[in-house]
Amino acid sequence: MTQQTSAAAPSGVITRFLNSIERVGNKLPDPAIIFLIAMILIWFLSWLFSGTSFDAIDPRTGQAIVVNNLLSGDALAGFLSSMVKTFTGFAPLGVVLVAMLGVGVAEHSGYINAGLKLMLKRTPQALLTPSIILIAIVSHTATDAGYVLVIPIAGVIYYAMGRHPLAGIAAAFAGVSGGFSANFIPSGIDPLLQSFTQSAAHIIDPTMSINPLNNWFFTSASSLFIILLGWYITDKIIEPRLKDTQIDGDTENLPAFDEVTGKERTAFYVASSVMIAGLALLAYASSGEESALRSPNGSLTDFSAPLMQSIVPLIFLLFWIPGAIFGFMVGTFKSSKDMIDAMSKAMGSMAYYIVMAFFCALFIAAFSQSNLGALLAIEGAQVLKAMALPSSVTVVGIIFLTAFVNLFVGSSSAKWALLGPIFVPMLMQLGISPDLTQAAYRVGDSSSNIITPLMPYFPLVVVYCQKYVKGTGIGTLIAMMLPYSIAFLIGWSLFLLAYWGLGFPLGLQSSYTYP
DSSP: OOOOOOSOOOOHHHHHHHHHHHHHHHTSOOHHHHHHHHHHHHHHHHHHHTTOOOOOEETTTTEEOOOOOTTSHHHHHHHHHHHHHHHHTOHHHHHHHHHHHHHHHHHHHTHHHHHHHHHHTTSOGGGHHHHHHHHHHHGGGGTTHIIIIIHHHHHHHHHHTTSOHHHHHHHHHIIIIITTTOOSSOOTHHHHHHHHHHHHHTTTOTTOOOOTTTTHHHHHHHHHHHHHHHHHHIIIIIHHHGGGOOOOSOGGGSOOOOOOOHHHHHHHHHHHHHHHHHHHHHHHHHHSTTOTTSOTTSOSSSTTSHHHHTHHHHHHHHHHHHHHHHHHHHTSOSSHHHHHHHHHHHHHTTHHHHHHHHHHHHHHHHHHHHTHHHHHHHHHHHHHHHHOOOHHHHHHHHHHHHHHHTTTOOOHHHHHHHHHHHHHHHHHTTTBOHHHHHHHHHHHHHHTGGGOTTSTTHHHHHHHHHTTOTTOOHHHHHHHHHHHHHHHHHHHHHHHHHHHHHTOOOSTTOOSBOO
């Protein structure tokens, strides 16, 4: 397929820099082996530092942090006995596989193909990138839906429109993960972070109450900023750089974007009507204050709400049912066996990801058990505190430190549980509110998501890219996403400072100063 792009190629310096990162990164061993090597390295470091006493206090326990020796007899025995549970309990694994069972039916029946063909007729190519990033940002509301739906579909859409599919994957990945803290719609992450922020604020002020939507206005405004910045980077830097990257993947199995037949159009509208009816039924079932889909406090967006915990099964059903209806109506499914074959093909395409997930799960578990990540986060926060910088510089320091720690500790809530009890009281004593401190943390937490292989969904995005470019490795993806990460980190930091300087409200019942 001929790739069409009117954007000028990025400067030679940028291109050479990114190409160097890609070459070095792709000379590394296979990602699965990298996780294995990293796990062995963590074992060695845990043994090396296990006898060292540290002054850093773990805010979760109030005790001095201790590095656990993973090479002790008990630890190795526990590693072997829990290996299967560690793998099967790896959160992204179940999310991806269950969702892909439903998506596989919708894809192989032709339902997604028909929907994309109809959508492409109505989407101006000039607005494709911002539309993809917008959808990716909004997908945060449905927890991990963006990783299993938006990112792969973005690649298909770009390929169908004659643009490089990896540029579509990059734009969607930047919106889903790099723009994780940007969203117009409140999600479960808001009350989760607020709970840690409020607990940390109580160290100084036990009576302080923080609204769960204390950053909502800022995250909404950030959505526009991330869309515009991501749009520019995709069209002016990423896609021009990809113009010479040969598409040599299994594109024969991609949807053929010819005209939609009358039968397909009818089947699509019938199947989509069933999906919409299902969503309407879900909305009705969750509307009542006593709904079983709500959390005990009546919220639909808390992570404890059954609705939030049912997102992946709902994705499965909302794609499996209309996909099956479409398949039987147009004849791509002749019997139930055809539908099961579609699900089997979807699982077959995930084989490489399953292997990577096995080693990734073992590494992440070892890193967490060793306490090395916690030690890194706490020591870094203490160094920043000891520097006693001006307020605005300290806020930027928090952003950059968080982005660095994020390369090693992926969970947003886990990092804030470590850093919040240090940062929040420290800045309260400088006259900075917990609301602003939390906003700074969220900027740093998002910006480096897209360049760390330790992010649980990073290997999955590598697999998506390999569908089009077989030689895609960790280096390819990091080089492709690095311009977004650097631009988000610097640009978003400046945006927060400007937002603060202009005095726009951060969110509901929020402030910039304390008291």
